[in-house]
Amino acid sequence: MTHFFVAPYAFASKYARNAFTGQTRVAVFGDQRAGGGFDLGYNFNRLSELRLGYEIFDGRLAPLIGSAGLPSVSGSTGQFRARYVYDGQDSPVIPSRGMRIVANLSRVLQSPGLAHPIDQLEIETSTFVPTSVKTSLFFAASGGTSFRSTAGPFQVFALGGPFRLGAYLPQEFLGNHYGYASFGFRRELYRLPQLVGKKVYWGGWYEAGSAFNRPSSVVVRGTFNVGVIAETIVGPVALAGSVSPTGQSRVNFSIGRLF
DSSP: OEEEEEEEEEEEEEEEEEEEEEEEEEEEEEEEEEEEEEEEEEEESSSSEEEEEEEEEEEEEEEEHHHHHHEEEEEEEEEEEEEEEEOOOOOOSSSSSEEEEEEEEEEEEEEOOOOSEEEEEEEEEEEEEEEESSEEEEEEEEEOOTTOOOOOOOOOOEEEEESOOTTTTTTTTEEEEEEEEEEEEEEEEEETTTTTTEEHHHHHHHEEEEEESSSGGOEEEEEEEEEEEEEEETEEEEEEEOOOTTTTTTEEEEEEEOO
């Protein structure tokens, strides 16, 4: 059954954000945001929906360690948003089959660091194909663009960190545009006690991507990854070792949606 719906929401977040000069981390900033929005939506069927709405939040970027790199800024951001979601996967946590597509189009009217309104588009996809009862192959791809505009500190796209080029630090690569893809497999390894969660998987995947400001500045970086992913009562938990073809390496731990 198709129907319209309304969805007001509020949010608050605070996390550390790295700043780099080249491949050297020169500062860590605190990124604080608090705000809300209102969406009008339409369910086409049980798998897909479209939302149109407006979001506003107050944000602040302030240095925690060091002071170079990202500017210290604060102020309000207001934007119109359109969001389309198609979710044909058999699990919202760690799927075994199906495709998911999320497309976001925004018109940012005002934000610290913006001289004029900008438009942005971001599309994320992931597809799982079972090869046996316990094993699935997966492919994920995403990309974003600010078209011909320059993104502000709160709109810039970032790569680096778990499942976003895992051999590099979070936010190591920033740009007005980005592209990313990964391909790999996951296989069931162990079943957790019912009070703790569901299943534990192990897997391997290769990922590549670039965040850039101009097509002439594109540098594609890659990462090989091997790790375990568990469905727990607090959500998906992942522990993975990552290494790049050029020798960078990291061990990453993450909690939350991965695909």
